[in-house]
Amino acid sequence: MKCLRAEQQLALFVGGDLPESETAELTAHLESCRACANELERLKRAQELLGKLARSDQPDPLPADFSGQVLAEIQKRRLDKPPFISLFAIRIRWKPALALSGAVLVILLAIGVTRDLRQSRRGLFANRTLKTRQSLTVVNPGEVLWSAKFHFIRNLIGPARLTEVTIPDEPGIYAILHKPDPVNRPKIFAVTFIGEKSELSSLSESLLKPGPGNRLFTRAGSPDSAYIVLYLLPESTEEQRRQIKEALIARYEPDFTHNGGI
Amino acid sequence: MYSPRIYSIAYHLTGNSADAQDIAQEVFIKLHGALDRFNDQYRFAPWLYRLTLNAAIDYQRKQAHGRELQFSEFGNPGAIADNHGGPEAWFEKTELLGIISRLTELLTKKQSRVFVLRDLQGFSTPEIAKILQCSEITVRVHLANARTRIKNALVKFYPEFAADNP
C-alpha cells in the first residue's frame, strides 16, 4: 500500500468513517509505516482539538420567543408591500399628472409601474416568478386606471372576467372592476367595489350571480364587462385584511363602498 | 424542533450569533413558504439542512471574501509557546468565539458542507449523502480532504502540535 492512498484513508479512519473492507489493509500498513502512524496521531489530535473548540465556540442562546419572531416577520413581509396596493397606488402617485397631456401621462404611468414592480420583487415576491404584460393606454382625467396585466403567481389573480374566474378557497382581498368603455377603450378599467373575505370562494355565491339586483353588474353595464382582481393573503387576520381594504377604498374611491349582502 | 440544529449550523459557518439568527430566520421563512410541498419528514429534514447549509455558506463566503485566516486569530503565539500543556490545554482555557467558522472558511464549499454535518453536527455518512443528494463515496472524499485541510491548518499554527512521537 502506498502512503498517499493511506493518507486519505487515515482521515476517514480517524473518525470511524472508513468502510470495514478497507480497514484491515490500512491497519497492516500502519504496523509497518512510521510516517503514517504519526500522521494518524496528528489527525487524532486535530479531531480532539476540534471537538473542544466546537464545545467552547457556541452561539448565544436563541431568544425564547424566536419562533414568535419568525412568524411575526413572515406576517410583516406579507403585509408590508402588498402588490395590490402598489398597483392601485399608481393612480395616487400620479394624480397631479392628470392635468398633463395624455402622452406624458402614459410615460409617467409606465415609470410608476416599473418602480412598483421592482419594489415588490425585493420583498415578499422576491423568489416568485412575476409575469407582466403591460399595455398602458392614454386615459382621461377621472378615469385614470391601470390597464396593465399583472400576474403574481399564486397570490394575485386577475383582472379576470367575473363570470369566468375560479375563485380559490383562501382569505384575501378582492376588487371588482368594470370597463367604462369596453368598445372603444377595451383596456381601461374603473374600480367598482373593494372588499375582503376570510374565504374568497364564498364570493361565488353572492357576487357572481348576474341579475337586476346586482349593482356591480348594473354598474358594469353587462356581466361581460365586470372584472375581478383577487389578492390572496393566506393566514391573514380579518384585521389585517380590513386595513388593506380601507387603504384601498380611501385611495380609489370605488363607486360603491357597500354592496348589500356581499 | 429543528431550530437549535439550524441555528448551530449557521453559527458554525458564520461565527456570529446575530448573523446565525438572521440566517435561521430566513430559513424558517423559506420553510414556511414551502411547507405544503412536504408531507413527510423523510424528504423534509434533508431539504431543511441543505437549505441552511447553502444559505450560511453563501453568507460566509460573501463575508470572507478576500480575507485570510490570521495567525493572531488563534491567539498570541508566544503565550502558546510558554504553555506547557500545548494548544489543547490552551484552548480549554480560552474562549475563541467564531473560530470554528474561520476554520470552515478554509474549506471548499463542498468540503465545508460535509465537514459541518459530520464533524460538527454528528450526522452519519448515509444521512449526509441524503442531505446533500450525493453518493456516500463522494461524502467520504470531501470528508477526508476537509479533515486533512483542517489538520494542516492546525499544524501550521501550532508546530509543536505536529511533533511526531519518538
Ligand SMILES: [Zn+2]
Ligand atoms: Zn505510510
